Amino acid sequence: MTIGVGDIIAVTVFEAQAGGLFIPREAGVRAGNFVDIPRQQVDQSGNIVMPYAGTVKVAGLTTRAVSSIIRDKIKDRAVDPQAVVSVVEQRGNQVAVLGETNSPLRFPIDPGGIRLMSAIARAGGPKYPAYETNVNLKRNGRTYVQSMSSVVRRPNEDVLLSPGDVVYLSREPRVYMVFGSTPSPGSVGGINNRRFTFENDSMTLAEALAKSGGLDGARADSRSLYVMRFEPKPLLENAGVNVSQFPTAAAPTAYAFDLSKPDGLFYADSFKMRDHDVIVVAESPSTEFIKLMNPINAATTNVYNISQATR
Structure with missing residues (x-):
C-alpha cells in the first residue's frame, strides 16, 4: 500500500543507545530507546517534515521505503537509527x-x-x-x-x-411515446398521458404496445405502424440508405411494421426499443370515410327530426 496526499502519518525513531540525536544521555530521564514524532498530514506536494531530516517526499511510496529514506537522512547524527513509519488514517486513497x-x-x-x-x-x-x-x-x-x-x-x-x-x-428512467390510433389517454390503467416508461432493460416493440393498450380496433390500421428514432448515419449507409442530405451525425429514421401478418408480430416481439422512441399507429382508411359520413348522417338525422316535428 502506498502513501497518498492527505494521509495521516506517524513516525517512530529508535536509537541504539542514549546520547544520540533523540535520546538524552541522562539515564532515567525517559523510558525506552525511541521517540514518537508528532503525527502529520501529507501535504498537497506529497511531503512531510521530519526533524533533522527536513522535507521528505512520501506520496506514492510505501511505508518501508519512507522508513529507509528517513534513516539515511539522520544516520550521520543519530546512533544507529531505525525508523518505523505507519499510516494512521488513510485519506488520500x-x-x-x-x-x-x-x-x-x-x-x-x-x-x-x-x-x-x-x-x-x-x-x-x-x-x-x-x-x-x-x-x-x-x-x-x-x-x-x-x-x-x-x-x-x-x-x-x-x-x-x-x-x-x-x-x-x-x-434516469427510459421512456417512449405513443401516438395515433391507440386507446385514448387515461383509458389504460388510469395513465393520463402517452408517455410510458420501460419495464425492463430490453423492452420490445410488442411489449411497449401492450403496455400502452395496444391498437384501437375501431380506428387503427394494423398494416401501418411506425417506430421513429435517430440512427447513426454509418449504420444507414451500410444498409444502402442515402443520408448525405443530413448534416448531423444521426439521421431521422422510421421503421415500418405490418401487424396484420404473423411475421409482423414476430418482428415486433424481437425489435428492441430505445430511449425516447416514438410509436405512431396510422388510422384505417375506413376511419376517414366514417369521419366524412358523420356530418352527412347528422344532417340527414336533423332533417328527418324536423319533418317529423312539423307533421
Missing part, C-alpha cells in the same frame, strides 16, 4: 459513492484494489432497478457515464477505482 444509493459513503481503497461494482455494493447498492440507473464516474476532471445494466453485462466495464474517484448513481 479514498473514493466516494454518492447519489441514488442506499448508503452513500466515502471509504479508503483496499490494498488489493476495488472495482466499480464492489464499491457500489459497499454503498448498499442502487435504490432503483439497474435499467433505470446510470453510473457516473468522475476521474481527473472528466466524467464517464454508463448504464448499470451495461456494467453488469460487460465485465470489462467494471473498472478498478483509483484514489480520488467519485461514483455517482443517478436515476
